[in-house]
Amino acid sequence: MELTGLVQQSVDWHAIAPELVLAVSAFIVLVADLFLPKEGKWIAMPLAAAGIVATLAAVVSLAGDDRGTFEVAGSATFVVNDFALLFKGLFCVIGLFVLAISFHHFRSGRYYQGEYYFLMLTSLLGGLAMASARDLISIFIAIELISIPAIVMSAMRKGDARSNEAGLKFFLFSVLSSALMLYGMSLIYGLTGSTVLTDIASSIGSIEASSEPVVVLAVFFLLVGFAFKISAVPFHFWAPDTYEGAPSPVAAFLSTASKVGGFVGLLILMFEAFPSVADTWRPLFAILAVATMTVGNLVALRQTQIIRLLAYSGIAQSGYVLVCFALIESGPGAAEANRQALTSAIVYLAIYAVMDAGAFAAAVSFARKGGSYFISDYSGLWRRSPVLATLMAGFLVSLAGTPPMAGAWAKLFVFLATVQAEVYWLAVVMGVNAVIAAWYYLAVVKAMFFDQPDSTEAVEVPYLLRAAMGLAAAALVAVFVYPPLITDLADKAPL
Amino acid sequence: MNADVVREVFFWGVGAIMVIAALRVVTTQNVVHAALYLVGTLMGAAALYVLLLAEFVAWAQVLIYVGAVVVLMLFGLMLTRAPIGKANYDNSQRPLAAVVAAVLFGVMSWILIDAFSGTELELAGENAPRTQDIGAVIFSSYVWPFEIVSVLLLAALIGAVMIARRDEPEADKEVGS
Numbered sequence: 276m277e278l279t280g281l282v283q284q285s286v287d288w289h290a291i292a293p294e295l296v297l298a299v300s301a302f303i304v305l306v307a308d309l310f311l312p313k314e315g316k317w318i319a320m321p322l323a324a325a326g327i328v329a330t331l332a333a334v335v336s337l338a339g340d341d342r343g344t345f346e347v348a349g350s351a352t353f354v355v356n357d358f359a360l361l362f363k364g365l366f367c368v369i370g371l372f373v374l375a376i377s378f379h380h381f382r383s384g385r386y387y388q389g390e391y392y393f394l395m396l397t398s399l400l401g402g403l404a405m406a407s408a409r410d411l412i413s414i415f416i417a418i419e420l421i422s423i424p425a426i427v428m429s430a431m432r433k434g435d436a437r438s439n440e441a442g443l444k445f446f447l448f449s450v451l452s453s454a455l456m457l458y459g460m461s462l463i464y465g466l467t468g469s470t471v472l473t474d475i476a477s478s479i480g481s482i483e484a485s486s487e488p489v490v491v492l493a494v495f496f497l498l499v500g501f502a503f504k505i506s507a508v509p510f511h512f513w514a515p516d517t518y519e520g521a522p523s524p525v526a527a528f529l530s531t532a533s534k535v536g537g538f539v540g541l542l543i544l545m546f547e548a549f550p551s552v553a554d555t556w557r558p559l560f561a562i563l564a565v566a567t568m569t570v571g572n573l574v575a576l577r578q579t580q581i582i583r584l585l586a587y588s589g590i591a592q593s594g595y596v597l598v599c600f601a602l603i604e605s606g607p608g609a610a611e612a613n614r615q616a617l618t619s620a621i622v623y624l625a626i627y628a629v630m631d632a633g634a635f636a637a638a639v640s641f642a643r644k645g646g647s648y649f650i651s652d653y654s655g656l657w658r659r660s661p662v663l664a665t666l667m668a669g670f671l672v673s674l675a676g677t678p679p680m681a682g683a684w685a686k687l688f689v690f691l692a693t694v695q696a697e698v699y700w701l702a703v704v705m706g707v708n709a710v711i712a713a714w715y716y717l718a719v720v721k722a723m724f725f726d727q728p729d730s731t732e733a734v735e736v737p738y739l740l741r742a743a744m745g746l747a748a749a750a751l752v753a754v755f756v757y758p759p760l761i762t763d764l765a766d767k768a769p770l
Numbered sequence: 771m772n773a774d775v776v777r778e779v780f781f782w783g784v785g786a787i788m789v790i791a792a793l794r795v796v797t798t799q800n801v802v803h804a805a806l807y808l809v810g811t812l813m814g815a816a817a818l819y820v821l822l823l824a825e826f827v828a829w830a831q832v833l834i835y836v837g838a839v840v841v842l843m844l845f846g847l848m849l850t851r852a853p854i855g856k857a858n859y860d861n862s863q864r865p866l867a868a869v870v871a872a873v874l875f876g877v878m879s880w881i882l883i884d885a886f887s888g889t890e891l892e893l894a895g896e897n898a899p900r901t902q903d904i905g906a907v908i909f910s911s912y913v914w915p916f917e918i919v920s921v922l923l924l925a926a927l928i929g930a931v932m933i934a935r936r937d938e939p940e941a942d943k944e945v946g947s
Contacts, residue, residue, distance in 0.1 A: 291914075298921055305928065347911040390932045397925040404918055416915045420922045427929030433937065442933075465886070489885035492878070 287344035290355045293333040293363055294403050300326020301396035308389020316388040320378050323392040324371060327399070331367040334360055350471045352410040357767050361621065362406035362539050369532045369628050370399045375743035376636045377524040379643065384522070386431055394424035395528065402536040409547065411460045411470040414540050418456070418504060421536040422449045425529055429521035441520025448503050448513040456500025462493035463548075472548040480551030487555060494549060494556040498563070501544075504537035505593050507563050508570040515586040523642065526582055527635030530589045531628045538596055538624055545600055546617055553605040561601040561701060568594030568708040576715050580648050581638045584715065588674055589631060591712060595689050596623050598705060602696040612696055614769060619688040621765040626685040626754065630673040633747040637667035640736045640744070653719055655728025663736055668720045669748045675716035676709050681754035681761075688762075781821060788814035805843045812836050823893050826901040 288295075304322050311318055337360055343351025373395065381388050401420030408414045426449060430442025464470055466486060467478040479490065499510065506514035518526035549556065571591030578584040599620035604612050640663055641656070642648050656664040673680030676687075686709060693702040754760050791810030798804050812835040819828035893899070908916055 301921070345911065345914045352911075353914055387932050390928055394925055394929060397921055400918075400921060412912060412915045413918075416918050416922065420918060420925070423922060424925045424929060427925075427933060430933055433933065486885045488881045492881050 285344075287342055289337065290340075290342040290344050290353065290407075292336070293330050294400060294407075296333045297326060297330045297396060297400045297403060300329065301393050301400065304389060304396060305393040308393070311389065317378070317382045319389040319392045320374055320381075323396055324374050326396060327367050327370045327374070330403070331364065331371075334363045334367060347410060347471050348469070348474065350409075350473045352413055352471060353407045354409050355407060356769075357764070358621075358769060359406040361625070361764055362535070363403050365535065365625055365628060366399055366402040366406070366532060369528075369535070369632060370395070372629075372632045372636070372743055372747065373524055373528045373532065375739050376527055376632075376639050377522075378739055379737050380522060380524050380639060384432075386522070391428060391431060394428050398422075398424040398428070398528070399532060402532055402539070405536050405539050405543075408540070408543065409472050411463065411472070411475075414543065415453075415457065415460060418501075418537065418540055419453060421533055422453075422504065425525070425533050428525045429517050429529065431522055431525065432520075435520070437520035438522070439520075441517040444513045445517045448510075452500045452503030452510070455496045459493045459496030459498075459500065462489060462496070466490065466493070472543070475548045476551060479549065487552075490552055491555050494552075495559060497544065498541075498556070498559055501537055501541045502563060505534050505541070505596075506590050507593050507597060508566040508590065511567070511571070511590050514590060515583045518586040519580065519582050523582060523635065523639045523648075526586070527632055527639070530585065530635065531632045534589065534593065535624050535628050538593075538620070541600070542617065542620060545603060546613060550603055550609065550613060551605050553603045553609075557601055557603060560597055560603075561698075564594050564597035564601050564701070565704050566594075567591065567597055568704065572708050572711040572715075576711070578715075579650055581641075581650055581653070581719075582635075582648055584650065584719075585631070585634055585638065588712070588716070591708065592627050592631070592674070594708070595686065595705065596620055596627070598689055598693060598701055599623070601701060602692055602698060604696070615692050615695065617769065618762070618765045619692040622688050622761055623685045625761055625765070626673075626681045626751070629747050629750055630670050630680070630682050633744055633751070634667070634670040634674060636740060636744050636747070637663060637670055640740045641667070641734055643737075644735050646734055650719060650722070652729065654722045654726035656723040656734070658728050659730070659732065660734035660736065662741070663734055664723045666744045666748050668723060669751065670744075671716040671720050673751050675713040677713060677717075679752065679755050681751040681758075683755060684758045684762075777821065781818070784814045784817045784821075801847055802844065805840055805847070808843075809836050809840050812840070822899075824899055826899075826904050 300323065303326065304319050307322055308316065308319050337355055339357075340355055340360075341357075342355040343353065345351065345353045374392070377391070377395075381391055398421050401417050401422075401424075404420065405414065405417035408417050422445075426442055426446045429445050430438055432438035460470075463475060463479075466482060466489060467475045469475055469478065482490065502510040503513075514529075518529060521529065568591050571587050571589075571594060575584055575587035575591060578587060599616045602612070602616040603609075638648065641653070646652060653667075656667070669680060673682035676682045676685065686705075690702055690705055693699075693705065788811050791807045791814065794807040795804045795811065798807065812831060816828045816831040816836070819825075819831060891897070
């Protein structure tokens with residue numbers, strides 16, 4: 276029988292090399308785990324790290340390229356360009372960082388180590404695939420590949436009811452959001468007859484007025500779906516409970532890789548497919564951004580546990596990125612303004628991922644031996660472990676958006692983009708929120724440096740964690756001193 | 771009696787069955803009955819797909835949702851010690867849920883009718899959707915998502931085994947956090 280309609284795909288193997296390398300390393304980790312003796316299970320971690328380094332090498336080998344493959348009706352659904360490569364590189368760096376945080380925690384904690392590292396690599400693979408995805412089906416599959424291993428990872432402390440709760444809450448919210456997202460996507464497909472973003476972009480602008488409400492509805496469903504993934508208010512309820520119940524390195528992963536993955540998907544969709552109808556959905560993002568910033572910061576003020584504080588701070592940080600979406604304009608001449616909104620979102624996400632992962636690493640280090648997750652125990656950390664206190668202070672100062680850390684530039688760029696787009700009220704809300712946020716971050720810093728410690732026991736931090744945190748802090752300082760390190764990359768990274 | 775009338779009668783008949791079954795899913799007090807009513811709704815959807823000549827989607831619907839998902843739910847009820855039989859699963863959120871569902875129904879019906887009413891699809895002849903075409907597209911244009919799904923399924927499988935397996939006694943105690 277002759278198969279009609281079978282388009283021969285010529286696959287650009289170099290373009291998908293990073294994904295292939297990562298997938299193969301995930302399988303190697305899984306298979307190696309079978310043969311490792313019980314005491315040697317930790318070897319899965321160096322194997323996973325080697326896999327991510329190889330992936331990073333594949334990403335670097337593509338630097339500067341502009342490729343596309345897997346064509347549907349003439350348009351590539353998988354693209355490799357500066358935007359995709361920047362985020363692939365970022366996912367690899369986050370992956371290595373989370374591996375460093377995980378190592379001691381999982382080795383001493385009687386976890387299923389091999390399975391954990393396998394799941395983490397597959398979740399990262401979802402992030403990499405997301406950065407290149409340019410059609411609805413790939414985007415959906417990528418977001419699911421990010422979420423589903425993450426759900427299992429957060430339920431890994433099987434004997435602990437809080438971890439079970441973490442996994443279950445994350446699972447229920449995740450499937451609900453996926454269902455809503457799919458419904459939105461099906462409406463888009465019904466309207467435009469295509470799943471490819473460039474085709475959607477060209478046909479959605481020419482839709483007659485009677486279909487406008489359905490465009491809003493479709494974008495609304497898509498937005499609600501993604502809002503769960505990036506834990507934007509009012510779809511954030513799962514995040515603090517899940518972060519608290521999950522093993523802390525997993526919380527770091529959720530708060531950085533998983534969240535950035537959701538944002539990458541949202542950036543691709545909104546900047547690529549729907550800018551021509553931006554007038555209809557821009558207010559949705561403005562409302563979401565304001566609610567997310569404000570609620571996240573206000574609730575964070577009252578937290579007594581560091582992981583929950585970081586969870587709410589992460590929610591608030593999502594709000595600043597959402598501001599960039601509220602600046603997208605439609606019509607001719609909008610390209611330049613949209614570029615700036617996109618650039619500031621990219622810069623924010625890259626800096627946020629590093630500083631947030633650093634703060635989680637510091638929290639994990641402190642809780643390991645002689646410390647706890649309670650903020651009250653951070654009093655006088657400076658006298659017990661000056662290095663850890665300085666690093667933690669550095670990450671918190673960066674999250675607060677004050678010099679001398681890169682977080683200051685992240686906030687400033689979003690702020691400038693808002694002012695330039697002449698959305699002054701949003702800039703004011705951002706400013707007020709930055710002040711509220713500074714309060715709770717700096718309260719921890721003050722406690723660490725000026726309060727008396729309850730115990731004088733030194734806090735021992737393993738070398739791996741020290742190295743990871745040191746590198747992250749150095750990167751944040753370097754970017755603060757010389758911001759073009761990141762802005763140059765982001766500037767030449769249109770979708 | 772011409773084909774159009776038959777189609778209308780079939781559509782409204784199946785639609786009525788689906789609506790009644792769906793309402794019973796959420797109002798019945800017995801979980802097993804709810805799962806069985808769900809079969810009615812899902813089979814109705816499959817019948818509507820057949821009406822649209824989407825035979826592949828219809829069979830996928832029957833195999834996956836009726837054949838796998840609902841059966842899994844029933845197995846889950848059987849194998850865990852969940853109360854089968856009558857039980858009160860309602861809570862104080864019930865009126866709120868009803869209001870949300872009603873509003874969602876109203877808004878979505880209005881918007882969908884507004885957007886798509888009067889749209890006609892020619893499904894005969896050239897445009898007839900064929901299973902063969904779906905197969906060809908999955909393994910050519912959409913081969914990338916198809917392959918990625920295999921990794922996703924593997925991860926889900928490994929994760930499910932890890933969560934569900936019984937640990938050795940000493941591994942029950944978690945330390946380190």
